[in-house]
Amino acid sequence: MKLAIIGDVHLGKAQKGLSEREDDIYELFSKISEQVIEEKAGIVCFLGDLFDSSHPPVKAISVAMNVFENFAKNNIKVILIAGNHDIPSIKTRMCPIELPKMNENMNNNIIELSVQNQVFKFNENNINVHICGVEYHPPEKRQSLIKALENISSSISLKSDSEKNLNILLLHQGLKEFSPAEEEISLTEIPNVFDFIFVGHLHLRMEKSHGRTHIILPGSIEIGSVSEVVKQMHNKARVIIVNTETGMYEKVEILLSRKFIHKKFQSSAIDYELKNLAGELEKSVVDRKLPWVYLEIEDDAKIGNSLINEKIARATEGKVLFVQKEINSEEINEREKNTEISFKDVNIRDIIRGYFPKYNEEVYELYEKRKDISGAKEVMEKIYEKFKNNYVRQKLPEM
Numbered sequence: 001m002k003l004a005i006i007g008d009v010h011l012g013k014a015q016k017g018l019s020e021r022e023d024d025i026y027e028l029f030s031k032i033s034e035q036v037i038e039e040k041a042g043i044v045c046f047l048g049d050l051f052d053s054s055h056p057p058v059k060a061i062s063v064a065m066n067v068f069e070n071f072a073k074n075n076i077k078v079i080l081i082a083g084n085h086d087i088p089s090i091k092t093r094m095c096p097i098e099l100p101k102m103n104e105n106m107n108n109n110i111i112e113l114s115v116q117n118q119v120f121k122f123n124e125n126n127i128n129v130h131i132c133g134v135e136y137h138p139p140e141k142r143q144s145l146i147k148a149l150e151n152i153s154s155s156i157s158l159k160s161d162s163e164k165n166l167n168i169l170l171l172h173q174g175l176k177e178f179s180p181a182e183e184e185i186s187l188t189e190i191p192n193v194f195d196f197i198f199v200g201h202l203h204l205r206m207e208k209s210h211g212r213t214h215i216i217l218p219g220s221i222e223i224g225s226v227s228e229v230v231k232q233m234h235n236k237a238r239v240i241i242v243n244t245e246t247g248m249y250e251k252v253e254i255l256l257s258r259k260f261i262h263k264k265f266q267s268s269a270i271d272y273e274l275k276n277l278a279g280e281l282e283k284s285v286v287d288r289k290l291p292w293v294y295l296e297i298e299d300d301a302k303i304g305n306s307l308i309n310e311k312i313a314r315a316t317e318g319k320v321l322f323v324q325k326e327i328n329s330e331e332i333n334e335r336e337k338n339t340e341i342s343f344k345d346v347n348i349r350d351i352i353r354g355y356f357p358k359y360n361e362e363v364y365e366l367y368e369k370r371k372d373i374s375g376a377k378e379v380m381e382k383i384y385e386k387f388k389n390n391y392v393r394q395k396l397p398e399m
């Protein structure tokens, strides 16, 4: 059987609030689903953040329903895990990935993997395939994530070695090996029982082998932010197809509907660069979709932000959906450097005393514990107690 693995989709996301960008994702998602049907996949796995928010727009839900209905008609099962964007912050609220399960026609076709239901297994041609997964766990729930993975590992390693197994793990987490700043989990903490680990969340495309395990980050299907533009200037969405019989995988790419153009130049060459860009823009309209432009400009000629902006506006007017700019000038760098120096000279304690005369001790403690959530919580409770006592004492004489 073929499994299709799809990274963060973020249905309902409208980059810079533009409905054109919201529609780009709907369109691409439908295109990807058609490709998956054409590939004759038997199961499609989503790595979390199918929706951009836990209360997505109606259109996002209807697009998802249509795609899932199409999968059901073609006998394609869907396996989902919840990402940090899908999970509602209020526990009693429903996670939007539950919605398709409420439709009778696809109810049996959609499987949500979570701590409550960690493994979906099937046997085909004498191969036991275990597709395992849990929902996103924030850094403070690291220990329960590690425990859940141990549970999965012991439940799937009960099988005797004479049988052939293909073990796949789906995660929506930051992994230390790919993003050192993440405090969530590292590969050494994941039991060594998986052939593949597919990871959503980071939005980047990366791959790594760790022992017997192949770790693959297919990346988000679309480009969501400036950092993604710079880090992965691509014009194709990527779906991973795993063949459960051979254990091999391939990457299927689907062209994005809108062009992204990234240019980096110095202001001394701005007229030349913008003239070239204007020519490129004319050729970059696809199906009446205007390109998205990202410019990084170093103001070496010191012509100033307002003139740079004016030149860009004149060169791109009517030919782009959006121009995102980052102008680096010495003037700004100087200012930033100065703020940094003066900030270092400041005594935080004195500042806090000035701003919070009554609670300065507690606020300073809070400031010191700002990176330690449980410590900060204790301090907040202390502040609240003190506030409550003061408040009651102030109120009493009036009664």
Ligand SMILES: [Mn+2]
Pocket: 008, 049, 083, 085, 201, 202, 203
């Ligand atoms: Mn995401």
